[in-house]
Amino acid sequence: MSLTVALSKGKLLGGSESLFRRARLPFPEAEGRRLVVSLDGLRFLFVKDMDVPTYVEYGVADCGVAGRDVLLESGSDVYEPLDLGFGRCRLVVARRQGGPDPRSASSLRVATKYPKVAAAHFQQHGLSVEVVTLAGSVELAPGLGLADCIVDVVETGRTLAENGLEVVEDVAASSARFVVNRASYHSRRGEVSHLLDALRQAAP
């Protein structure tokens, strides 16, 4: 039985591919429409980035590549033994440029794709917030009056600026992580170590 690797079809796919190739590990040519591909002793699952931790936590995949942002939001109980160094971004609180500081507001509505992270962050600061969960285009929310601020990932900050937003504070730093299922880590130790060592040597 070969190890199963869950990979994100989203923004981490390119980085995963070049890392696997540098590590001289198999990687499917073009995933096309096939969501499950077996190749040279590995089985690849291509899933949505938010779903990678779930596949790994349940042991459907033995390991995978997931962003720290997604791991924080999912709260999945998986090992994260390796920071792969790509996909770097920050989870931040952002508001309309020149708007009031959301941390001093008495009540606050936050739009985000990361409802658990956002709620936990403001709770830690003693603020009770109403979290509005969106599936995308979160940057629109403050300008249209849906929310006072947003919690979202930024890489360069350009999207924020184009939508008239500015960063208030950082919530967490994120990058791609190699994650491993707890049971696989122990009961398929040899195969997992082999993969982990190859990736560790190839990671920047």
Added chain:
Amino acid sequence: MNGTSHSRAQVPPGVQCFVGDEARRRRRIEDRVVSVFEGWDYEEIIPPLFDYADVFAGQALAPKTYSFVGRDGSLLALRPDFTSLLAKVAAGRLANRPAPIRLYYSGEVLRYEPPKAGRQSELYQMGLEHLGGGPPTADAEILAVAAECLDALGVRGWVLALGHVGVFNGLLEGTALDAPALERLRERVDAKDAEGARQALTEAGVAREVAEAVVRLTALSGDPPVLAEAERALAFSPRARAALAELRAIVEALSAAGLGRHLTVDLGEVRGLDYYTGLVFRAYAPGLGFEVGGGGRYDTLLARFGRPMPAVGFMLGLDRVALLLDRQEAAPAPALPAAENIASGDVGKALAHARGRRAAGARVRFGNGGGR
């Protein structure tokens, strides 16, 4: 039924119901495990389903406990685990019984828990407690019992991952980490995230030698030789050294008993730090993404009930065992022989015939109709 929003068929999340072959299969799993427990001279205990809530207090489980107020105003709780109840009985009703006391249980526990990754609100646990025995003897004994259970169940490729809370706790002894900082660090070590652990240690201002050693824990797992590496790397801490020596004695005893190939050492196992006091272990097998069972040493619990003594225990989750055997495509419980239909023309005569066939050991289905 006024005021309810659910249909008659709906069940609340987190509960389960088993019918026929499924139920038989679970009963069979339970029989096998119980016969191993009894083979090692553990006595069954059937504790109450609920008790005063303070019996279960002071555990990580407290927020997950279903509690309610009794008629006399006392706060009661449905049992969220068995260990506290057994400790209470060992210190109370069995107070005059000399240690060690060996007890086993098999039954449901109830917890507020969203159904997730093999957890339900209603869990069926089969476990045992060895009360009054110290390391390494009692620890080795319960690990051997756990091993025999997994073999008796026909689980393939199982491993026992052994850790010791004295390693992490010992390394951090004397550092002034507050509770939130300690929890952040524990959580990162638990995730085997070396970078995250290093960052948490730096933020907490932990001295470099200690910090480097704690970061090492995220990678100190594998075959038993990893113990030698740990002994070199963590030698500066007397408490960590003592914990490793204890773990080594357990590993050597089990290896001498032929269980070495099933053991893996995991010094990054840091769950249940406020409850366990020594050995901690988890049982894993290919096919199930989470542990099938686990346990450890909890030398401070019995003192809460007025009879301080060391203790070590373990449990298997019946739901998880059933799921694992499914995933490993282990043979299901053998089918029962077909039942003989005995029609009831003349009820008295037919019943006499049925009783005769029963006495001869046949399965009978009396009367007509019904199906599966």
